[in-house]
Amino acid sequence: MPNESRGNYFALPRLVQKIRGRDAIRSEGNWVEAYFVGSAVYLISYLFGASLLWPKLQSWRVAIALVLLVPGIWIGWLVILYLNSLIVKLCWALGAGTDLARNRIQSVLMGIFTTAFAAQILTANIWWKWVGALWIVAVALNLTAAFFVALFYEERN
Amino acid sequence: MGKIANWMRRFAVHGVFWRQYLDWALANVPFYFLPVLIWFWTGFFFFFAAPARHAILSNLEVILPGSSRLTNYFRAWVTMYNFAWTIAEGSHFKQNKSHFLYEIEGAKALDELAAAKSAIVLTAHMGNYDLGAALFAEKFRREIRMVRAPEPHRETARHLAESLKKTGAGGVRVDYTTDAASLSFDLLHALRENEIVSIQGDRVVGDVAHSTTQFFGRDVPLPTGPFILSRIAEVSIFPLFIVRLGYRRYKIIVREPIVSQGDTTSRDEAVAVALQQWSVVLEDVIKRHWDQWYGFVPTFSKDRKKHA
Numbered sequence: 171m172p173n174e175s176r177g178n179y180f181a182l183p184r185l186v187q188k189i190r191g192r193d194a195i196r197s198e199g200n201w202v203e204a205y206f207v208g209s210a211v212y213l214i215s216y217l218f219g220a221s222l223l224w225p226k227l228q229s230w231r232v233a234i235a236l237v238l239l240v241p242g243i244w245i246g247w248l249v250i251l252y253l254n255s256l257i258v259k260l261c262w263a264l265g266a267g268t269d270l271a272r273n274r275i276q277s278v279l280m281g282i283f284t285t286a287f288a289a290q291i292l293t294a295n296i297w298w299k300w301v302g303a304l305w306i307v308a309v310a311l312n313l314t315a316a317f318f319v320a321l322f323y324e325e326r327n
Numbered sequence: 328m329g330k331i332a333n334w335m336r337r338f339a340v341h342g343v344f345w346r347q348y349l350d351w352a353l354a355n356v357p358f359y360f361l362p363v364l365i366w367f368w369t370g371f372f373f374f375f376a377a378p379a380r381h382a383i384l385s386n387l388e389v390i391l392p393g394s395s396r397l398t399n400y401f402r403a404w405v406t407m408y409n410f411a412w413t414i415a416e417g418s419h420f421k422q423n424k425s426h427f428l429y430e431i432e433g434a435k436a437l438d439e440l441a442a443a444k445s446a447i448v449l450t451a452h453m454g455n456y457d458l459g460a461a462l463f464a465e466k467f468r469r470e471i472r473m474v475r476a477p478e479p480h481r482e483t484a485r486h487l488a489e490s491l492k493k494t495g496a497g498g499v500r501v502d503y504t505t506d507a508a509s510l511s512f513d514l515l516h517a518l519r520e521n522e523i524v525s526i527q528g529d530r531v532v533g534d535v536a537h538s539t540t541q542f543f544g545r546d547v548p549l550p551t552g553p554f555i556l557s558r559i560a561e562v563s564i565f566p567l568f569i570v571r572l573g574y575r576r577y578k579i580i581v582r583e584p585i586v587s588q589g590d591t592t593s594r595d596e597a598v599a600v601a602l603q604q605w606s607v608v609l610e611d612v613i614k615r616h617w618d619q620w621y622g623f624v625p626t627f628s629k630d631r632k633k634h635a
Contacts, residue, residue: 179358179359197426198358198425199425199426199428199574199575201573201574201575201576203359204358204359204361204362204574205359205362205574206359207359207360208357208359208360208361208362208363209362209363211359211360211363212360212363241367241370244363244364244367247360247363247364248364251352251355251356254355255351255355258355271354272354272355273353273354273355273356273357273358274357276355276356276357277357277359280357280360
């Protein structure tokens with residue numbers, strides 16, 4: 171068991187490392203990614219929920235709804251993750267993605283959901299829509315990086 | 328009715344449902360979403376695991392005297408948050424043999440332990456002791472016998488035993504303190520067969536042998552079994568703790584061995600001296616890592632036995 175930390179999960183930091191001539195393996199051991207991306211997913215989901223409630227409620231009701239939305243989004247994600255696990259089972263039963271781990275497929279599904287939420291925020295015309303835009307830009311950059319990594323570099327796990 | 332009640336026990340705080348859910352989550356949830364889930368689940372258990380919360384609060388009042396109730400509530404939350412991370416990362420290691428970083432404090436003592444023919448590792452309900460035993464077994468290719476208090480729920484106990492078996496990949500064997508008398512003979516035999524025995528020495532559970540010693544300025548009963556065993560088997564006791572430093576990062580703390588041997592004093596005197604040495608070590612480590620002491624029993628309170 172080598173006692174050193176290296177690697178990134180997302181393609182964008184891996185591409186940056188490769189361009190800088192460094193070794194970049196795919197890993198789930200990066201604490202910045204672990205804490206930052208999960209928080210971003212949660213923030214986008216929360217803002218998506220808030221953007222749905224914001225125009226419909228007034229004054230103190232908004233405040234209460236926004237507080238209740240904090241655990242509400244958590245519970246919502248628990249349900250989505252469970253439903254996604256059924257989709258994963260279905261994919262495997264149909265012979266799709268059998269070489270991928272369950273949480274890798276869940277990661278793709280979570281990315282799709284979060285990007286859809288971000289797109290909704292972007293169209294909601296509320297002051298926090300820039301957060302949605304930022305997420306979409308980040309996803310686009312990461313997908314582009316994944317393309318270049320797959321094209322020019324040999325992948326290692 | 329009994330069947331329904333039995334089934335409902337799966338959802339109690341110590342129930343097997345939560346262990347199974349954790350295994351499911353680690354297989355299904357992307358690693359970057361785990362911190363979010365752990366944060367919320369900590370909030371859930373902070374609210375519903377009231378006895379554990381009260382125990383942490385009562386322990387903190389003694390460990391960090393003079394703090395406000397509100398500050399200790401926050402610290403209790405931090406302790407539960409660390410515990411959640413600890414069991415999550417332990418399960419992750421079990422399922423995926425994930426990569427963990429560790430540093431060592433007391434490398435000389437650790438080498439001494441690894442080189443010892445047989446020894447007793449004395450630890451506490453602190454940090455990730457399951458992962459620590461597995462890392463040790465893997466790093467030094469030594470088999471460890473871990474002694475644990477039995478889980479209150481049968482299914483949880485079975486699940487945990489299977490988990491530990493997987494974590495240690497054959498290097499860790501678990502014994503329970505359900506029958507203290509026969510266990511003592513088993514452990515003595517294991518020590519004489521050149522094995523390493525790991526015991527948690529920060530809590531008296533059931534009818535295990537114990538004696539009162541000074542701990543954080545209070546008279547607290549601590550188990551004496553490890554010291555009696557060490558004297559009979561003529562092996563050293565190595566205090567060892569594994570504390571969590573951050574995301575998949577740990578520190579293994581090993582202290583100088585406690586030797587509970589010698590012919591000049593009586594057994595009781597020697598055990599009392601060794602127990603006091605252990606309490607000093609334990610006190611020092613808990614002072615530094617109060618947020619990772621998972622003795623969810625009010626150690627300093629009179630009704631500790633009821634909770635244990």
